[in-house]
Amino acid sequence: MKCNEALNILDATNDLFDGQSDERWDQAMDHLETCDNCAEMTAARQVFDEQMAQAITNVAIPADLKQILLDNAEASHSPSHQPEPIPQKSRGRIWAALVAVAVFAIVALCTWAFLPEHRPGIAAADIPQTAVASVDAELPQYNGQFQPVLPHLGWTQVIDETEPKGLLADDEGRHLAAAFVIQFADRQGNNVRGLLVVTPARELDTLPKESIPDSSQVQYFSSEANDYAIVSWQEGEFAYFCVVEGGSFTLERLHQQVESWSA
Amino acid sequence: MDIVELIDEHYSSIYRFAYRLSGSEADALDLTQSAFLTAQEKLHQLRIPAHARSWLCTIVRNAFLKQIRSRSSENVLSLENTSEPKTEDLRNANIDEEELQNALAGLPVEYREPVVLYYFNELSYREIAAQLEVPLGTVMSRLSRGKDYLRRRLTHPAAVEAENAATAH
Numbered sequence: 001m002k003c004n005e006a007l008n009i010l011d012a013t014n015d016l017f018d019g020q021s022d023e024r025w026d027q028a029m030d031h032l033e034t035c036d037n038c039a040e041m042t043a044a045r046q047v048f049d050e051q052m053a054q055a056i057t058n059v060a061i062p063a064d065l066k067q068i069l070l071d072n073a074e075a076s077h078s079p080s081h082q083p084e085p086i087p088q089k090s091r092g093r094i095w096a097a098l099v100a101v102a103v104f105a106i107v108a109l110c111t112w113a114f115l116p117e118h119r120p121g122i123a124a125a126d127i128p129q130t131a132v133a134s135v136d137a138e139l140p141q142y143n144g145q146f147q148p149v150l151p152h153l154g155w156t157q158v159i160d161e162t163e164p165k166g167l168l169a170d171d172e173g174r175h176l177a178a179a180f181v182i183q184f185a186d187r188q189g190n191n192v193r194g195l196l197v198v199t200p201a202r203e204l205d206t207l208p209k210e211s212i213p214d215s216s217q218v219q220y221f222s223s224e225a226n227d228y229a230i231v232s233w234q235e236g237e238f239a240y241f242c243v244v245e246g247g248s249f250t251l252e253r254l255h256q257q258v259e260s261w262s263a
Numbered sequence: 264m265d266i267v268e269l270i271d272e273h274y275s276s277i278y279r280f281a282y283r284l285s286g287s288e289a290d291a292l293d294l295t296q297s298a299f300l301t302a303q304e305k306l307h308q309l310r311i312p313a314h315a316r317s318w319l320c321t322i323v324r325n326a327f328l329k330q331i332r333s334r335s336s337e338n339v340l341s342l343e344n345t346s347e348p349k350t351e352d353l354r355n356a357n358i359d360e361e362e363l364q365n366a367l368a369g370l371p372v373e374y375r376e377p378v379v380l381y382y383f384n385e386l387s388y389r390e391i392a393a394q395l396e397v398p399l400g401t402v403m404s405r406l407s408r409g410k411d412y413l414r415r416r417l418t419h420p421a422a423v424e425a426e427n428a429a430t431a432h
């Protein structure tokens with residue numbers, strides 16, 4: 001390994017590296033053993049990093065910040081919920097705000113009355129079978145109108161490409177759901193394959209009950225080729241369906257993996 | 264965990280994070296306020312209190328990205344001609360608060376985010392990849408270029424400014 005390459009790897013990973021074995025990291029560490037220049041540079045960079053970590057958190061906090069936040073929380077909790085944080089206001093401004101809200105409501109109501117009603121385009125009960133059938137299928141690139149967002153934390157580790165695939169096309173051929181391909185080797189070296197299907201919650205006729213992946217909600221499916229486990233949950237504006245080949249054990253391993261990364 | 268506890272425990276670190284990401288006190292104040300309002304609305308989604316800080320950071324980051332989408336920046340990292348700092352420069356660097364903020368502001372957002380997460384939250388590059396939802400290789404290269412930029416800039420501020428002035432003309 002060349003000096004520059006070793007330094008770059010150690011710079012991006014450093015001692016914050018989370019202990020998972022990595023061939024390139026090992027090679028970079030081997031390089032340090034034999035190269036005094038790189039060893040010295042890495043040590044100096046660590047000194048600089050420590051200074052940076054200290055300097056970056058050294059920010060003066062506005063004296064009234066906590067009170068502003070507590071006031072906001074109180075205001076948004078009370079029945080006359082204010083959507084925007086406004087720390088202090090006069091009675092006149094409250095009246096002006098109320099009038100503005102009323103005008104907005106009337107305009108919104110009129111606009112809404114002339115818009116076609118939005119009907120959910122997807123029967124939630126159909127998704128598991130579609131997802132199971134799609135694990136082995138050649139799927140097209142996603143072309144739908146929403147920007148699919150991955151669930152909170154951990155998932156990039158198990159998804160092998162960032163470009164999602166498309167599922168469930170509407171009348172115009174636009175995808176109503178996006179699917180991220182799950183492919184990774186778990187700690188025992190088993191290959192895990194599956195799909196993470198994302199769809200806007202508003203497109204579903206029934207929403208998943210859970211707000212995080214919960215193993216008590218797992219459903220099992222068998223196709224001719226394999227067994228599958230699927231779990232669904234809702235997060236923000238999206239509903240997620242995670243299907244993996246190999247049934248409950250694989251799903252369990254996947255969850256352990258995702259949880260250990262997000263911990 | 265209720266919202267008052269959440270504010271009590273995390274308001275200062277969330278403000279600091281928002282400040283380093285956005286680079287202005289006014290933006291940091293806006294971001295912190297809207298983050299805690301969003302958190303209050305979605306508190307039921309926070310099942311594991313130990314994840315509260317990273318959850319709040321994600322909310323701040325999303326709000327920040329939404330905010331800057333309208334003000335796209337054309338910053339490019341161009342420090343190829345500045346010499347790599349020597350080990351003694353790194354060991355003796357005395358990081359000035361204002362210089363640091365200017366240096367961060369000079370980093371394009373896609374480099375600034377991983378760098379702030381790295382130094383601020385002490386996250387590993389794997390955790391950063393997970394938070395930013397970008398591939399590991401991308402995080403590694405952005406992190407190493409971003410850190411390289413900060414080292415050069417904070418150890419030779421004058422040289423960097425001269426270079427930026429030269430490339431601007």
Ligand SMILES: [Zn+2]
Pocket residue numbers: 002003004006031035037038039
């Ligand atoms: Zn070397």
